[in-house]
Amino acid sequence: MTRHLPARTCRDCGRNRPNHGRGLCRGCWLRQWRATNGRYDVATGTGMGGPGIPKTAADIAARLEDYAFLRALNVRRLDIAARLGVSYRTLNRYDARLRQQQDTA
Incomplete structure (x- = not known):
């Protein structure tokens, strides 16, 4: 109705x-x-739709390693996003990369 x-x-x-x-x-x-209201798809370090900081492959690899470590400690994903300065959706991409690395190993 x-x-x-x-x-x-x-x-x-x-x-x-x-x-x-x-x-x-x-x-x-x-x-x-x-x-x-806080949104999960907005980068926590840049604000609403702000431009991201260019990242090198080494930066992304380091963040991915930090993400895997924090996930192993059972830290909430939202807290991980805030701690790493990335968006919640980026964590989904990190999950996909970690799965891909496990499949190829």
Whole structure:
């Protein structure tokens, strides 16, 4: 069942759209929500969508080794991402690399 919301002028964009809270349309509300809530796919060291720091193969290998060590200690993935300064999604890539290394070994 669809919930019908009254159309009001959005306080951010000024469009006449349904109000989804705080006087904001859905797009503006989602933008504000994403900016204030922690997201797993944003690099913890750069902020919302900030440019990453170029990494060499040695840097990535060192991080991958650190990740494997922390996973062996049963540290939470979110804490590992914050500690290493990478995004949560990057940890998925590290998992894939570790699996690939185990398969080839």
